[in-house]
Amino acid sequence: MPRTLFLSLFGRGYLDAVELRGLGQLATKVDFRAGKTIFSEGDPANAVFGLSKGLVRLYKSLPDGRRQVLAFAVPGDLLGTPLRERHSCSADAIGEVAAWRFSRTEFSNFAQTSLSMLRLLNHAATRDLEMAQELLLLVCQASAEERVTTFLVNWRSRFASLSTPSPVLALPMRRQDIADFLGLSLETVSRTFAKLHDRGTIRIVPKGVVLRENWRTPRAK
Amino acid sequence: MPRTLFLSLFGRGYLDAVELRGLGQLATKVDFRAGKTIFSEGDPANAVFGLSKGLVRLYKSLPDGRRQVLAFAVPGDLLGTPLRERHSCSADAIGEVAAWRFSRTEFSNFAQTSLSMLRLLNHAATRDLEMAQELLLLVCQASAEERVTTFLVNWRSRFASLSTPSPVLALPMRRQDIADFLGLSLETVSRTFAKLHDRGTIRIVPKGVVLRENWRTPRAK
């Protein structure tokens, strides 16, 4: 049981050693092949997962196939809602994924009686809420170029903490995923990448980009 | 102290009588005139509020004035993040507002040590998250007409539980607020209302609308 993952999953300073050990006994290791669905919106939430390796897209769909990617989960993220009966979104593996699986009822029983775990879940839910609200602001008020540049900057800061420093920013997700995240068509995403490339702002490489300039977080139109 | 408000604020079945009484002693009554700002994004969160009367718009702004309305809060809603140092969005009174004010540190001290209060806050945060994600899906994937009709249906179901049944659905917020909520321009909102009116789907009355037909929650394009 990798102690460090559990620390990143369950926060530093929230749980004590006894609680961490208790949680460890509830977890089983699971793997998902590239593209596999981990759970689907509306399904009974029998389990929650602690992501330990790989990337997961969380999304909602409409009956006609339109899709909204809500977030890209990275190692250390908790997938699923421990205190809810049903999943409110779907989750797919992007590339190979490894995770710790918890029975939701066991996890919930544990959480409901632990002040520290409830505080931690609160913290996580609040963070997710703020991320969703930031995204809402972005997709409703920003141009295609702003959305893409903001996405790249934010992705870099999330990714930086997970990978060895490199000039190349990896983008393991598809253009379609980025498009569905930013509320754009994949063609517009591709064209915006091309525009930034032509301007010398980024360099496009297989499965990633190199950010060139003084990429401060953009906010103006 | 209106016991019923506290029940709607703090959920039925979460807190016991002792806890409710304790909370009551922390609260003071405050009023806000129409249009007044209750708190602003980035401000130190000295207080949280339990909304008892009126309507509040929660929003984020960009430096250039672009604005995203995140939600319209109604009586019974909690305003502000009890466990966060700073406000992550701004809140304005729409019309006259009455609320109970809690010192955030006092509220937080109470919450941090109460399993039931933490569960309740979790429930609230999760609900807010799901509402934000639904909105994200709506504004990214739906046409102007879908957004407006979905807004009206959702607003009716929230409003229905608060007011005496009436054929008229009150819309106390401005067109601009609806536009900033749905990621549209106010002209487009106005034109969409007009279109629905011409079609006989709604009737526009001062400060509200009458929904005409079998308004099932729309989802298709």
Added chain:
DNA sequence: CGAAACTTTGATCTCTGTCAAGATTAGTGG
């Protein structure tokens, strides 16, 4: 009653979506 604030309507423009065709890349079986 009159001014300010808000809403509606009109005309025009533009950004981005849609449709379509190539170009790359990845995956697979011989």
Added chain:
DNA sequence: CCACTAATCTTGACAGAGATCAAAGTTTCG
């Protein structure tokens, strides 16, 4: 290891939904 196929990505042409600019109409409120 390479050829072949499928998937993904890029680029082009075009059109349309909605934004913007502008003005008139309506409501609100001192």
